[in-house]
Amino acid sequence: xxxxxxxxxxxxxxxxxxxxxKFLNVIIFTDAQERTFSPEARYAHTSTxxxxxxxxxxxxxxxxxxxxxxxxxxxxFYLELSQPFNxxxxxxxxxxxxxxxxxxLSWATSSYGGANNSMIFIFGGTMQSIxxxxxxxxxxxxxxxxxxxxxxxxxxxxxxxxxxxxxGDEPYRRRELSAVTNDRGKIHFFGGKADKYTGSxxxxxFNEINVLDSLTxxxxxxxxxxxxxxxxxHTATILNNGLIVFIGGREMxxxxxxxxxVNMRAIDVYDTKKAEWYFMQAAGPLVEGRILHSAVLSxxxxxxxNQDSPLFRS
Ligand SMILES: *[C@@H]1O[C@H](CO)[C@@H](O)[C@H](O)[C@H]1NC(C)=O
Ligand SMILES: *[C@@H]1O[C@H](CO)[C@@H](O)[C@H](O)[C@H]1NC(C)=O
Numbered sequence: 001x002x003x004x005x006x007x008x009x010x011x012x013x014x015x016x017x018x019x020x021x022k023f024l025n026v027i028i029f030t031d032a033q034e035r036t037f038s039p040e041a042r043y044a045h046t047s048t049x050x051x052x053x054x055x056x057x058x059x060x061x062x063x064x065x066x067x068x069x070x071x072x073x074x075x076x077f078y079l080e081l082s083q084p085f086n087x088x089x090x091x092x093x094x095x096x097x098x099x100x101x102x103x104x105l106s107w108a109t110s111s112y113g114g115a116n117n118s119m120i121f122i123f124g125g126t127m128q129s130i131x132x133x134x135x136x137x138x139x140x141x142x143x144x145x146x147x148x149x150x151x152x153x154x155x156x157x158x159x160x161x162x163x164x165x166x167x168g169d170e171p172y173r174r175r176e177l178s179a180v181t182n183d184r185g186k187i188h189f190f191g192g193k194a195d196k197y198t199g200s201x202x203x204x205x206f207n208e209i210n211v212l213d214s215l216t217x218x219x220x221x222x223x224x225x226x227x228x229x230x231x232x233x234h235t236a237t238i239l240n241n242g243l244i245v246f247i248g249g250r251e252m253x254x255x256x257x258x259x260x261x262v263n264m265r266a267i268d269v270y271d272t273k274k275a276e277w278y279f280m281q282a283a284g285p286l287v288e289g290r291i292l293h294s295a296v297l298s299x300x301x302x303x304x305x306n307q308d309s310p311l312f313r314s
Contacts, residue, residue, distance in 0.1 A: 037094045039077055044106040048120045050156045052082040055120060057154075058105030069140040074101035074130050076154075099159040103146045104128040107175035107197060111187045112156075113214025120154040121164070121214060123189055124173045126197045147173060147199045151212070168219030171210040173198045176292070178236030180244055182272040187212040188222065188244060190270070193232040205230030205252040205259075209270060226277035228268040229253055233291030243278075244270045250291045261289025 045059025055078045063069040076095040085091050101122075108125030112118075127149075132141035150173055153164045177192025189210045194200035207230040209222025234249025246268040250259055264287040269278040 037077070037092050038089075039075065039092055039094075040073075042073070042075075044072075044125075045075075046105075046108050046110040046122065046125075048110045048112055049081075050112050050118060050120060052080060053156065054079045054081055055154070055156065057110060057120075057122060058101055058108065058125075060106045063140060066138040066140065071141055071143065072104040072106040072126060072128055074104045076101055095159055099154075099161065100130070102130070102152060102161050102163075103149075104130055104143060109175075109177050109179045109189065109192075111179040111181045113181050113185050113187050113212070114153070115215070117181070117185065118156050119214065120156060121179075121187055121212065122152045122154070123179060123212075124150055124177065124192070124198065125175045145199055164217050166212065166217045166219055169221070170219060171208065172206065173200070174206055174232075176232040176249075177206070178234060178246070180236050180238040181214070182238060182242050184272075185213065185215045186220075186272065187214055188236070188238075188270070188272055190222075190236055190244070190246065191231040191234060191249070204257065205232050205250075207231060222270065223275045223277065226279075228277070228279075231262065234262065235293060235295035237295050237297045238272070239297065242272045244272060246270070247295060248290050248293055261291065264289055 039056070040061040042059030042061045045056055047054060047056045049055075055076070057076055058073055059075065060070050060072050063071055074096065076099055077092050078095065079090055079092060104127065105122065106126045108122050108127075110120055110122045112120055114121075127146045128143040129146045133144050134142035136142055149163050150170055151164055151166065153162050154160075155162070171189065172194055174192030174194050175198050177189055179187055179189045181187045189212070190208070191206055193203070193205045195203040207227045208224065209227070211220040211222055212218075213220065228246070229251040231246070231249045231251045235247050237245050237247075239245065247262075248264055249262050251262050252259055265282045267280040267282050269280055270276070271278065
């Protein structure tokens with residue numbers, strides 16, 4: 001026969017267990033909610049790896065209230081890469097609440113530099129004021145251009161934004177250009193195009209190399225001698241020996257400025273130490289020309305990802 005005391009104890013046990021379970025559930029759920037910040041799908045954002053953190057800035061997203069409208073953002077978030085994680089649910093960390101970009105940003109490019117290579121420099125692209133001039137309800141936001149500053153810098157240790165004061169001739173604002181940093185802290189920006197999205201009344205590609213010395217904050221011009229055709233939508237990858245390898249994209253050719261895809265076998269190389277251009281011919285199977293792809297250097301082999309057919313471009 002079961003005693004009353006035993007039933008009493010069992011009841012207390014069950015109630016306590018249920019309460020504890022519920023309590024733990026709340027903790028786990030809250031924790032999970034914080035961890036499951038997931039940025040909206042986007043394009044035309046820019047990203048830079050510093051140490052073990054991969055930072056993302058801006059980009060174009062669909063408006064929640066009307067998915068047919070695309071707006072630029074001033075989002076900042078990163079991924080910590082020192083720990084393994086499930087790629088189906090990356091542990092994104094949001095910085096927009098504490099350190100948003102000072103402007104809405106799309107089509108910009110970025111690279112690291114500064115003391116200890118702990119700064120990120122963001123160049124050009126489309127910049128718009130954070131506060132909409134008008135809320136057009138489900139028809140979108142009226143965003144005004146804000147092209148006051150070509151460069152913003154982000155301190156990856158304090159998460160502070162600043163507007164660096166840079167001496168020398170400031171380059172033209174462009175988009176779809178490339179940026180890489182050599183081992184002397186010199187950020188090499190190459191190519192890109194100016195158009196209405198960059199606040200330009202004329203449209204055209206560039207073949208300049210603009211070098212930002214991120215330690216002295218000074219603009220220099222790379223050599224134009226032997227430079228390839230004006231180009232946008234290419235990739236630039238720097239090797240350990242200071243050579244930048246440019247692949248693909250679209251080039252502007254001849255006096256009529258015809259646009260065509262760059263031959264993927266034609267590899268342009270810039271030596272950041274000697275300030276010299278080289279040309280190399282790649283062997284192997286023919287790869288179709290492309291723009292807006294990406295490239296990653298790994299153990300002296302290149303990996304090219306994605307491709308964007310010109311047919312799909314606006
Ligand atoms: C760079 O690193 C050195 C040595 O670790 C440190 O003393 C210095 O404060 C760092 N500078 C910046 C700007 O982070
Ligand atoms: C969404 O925006 C488009 C373009 O401005 C507009 O034509 C459409 O009516 C909007 N949709 C809704 C549901 O308001």
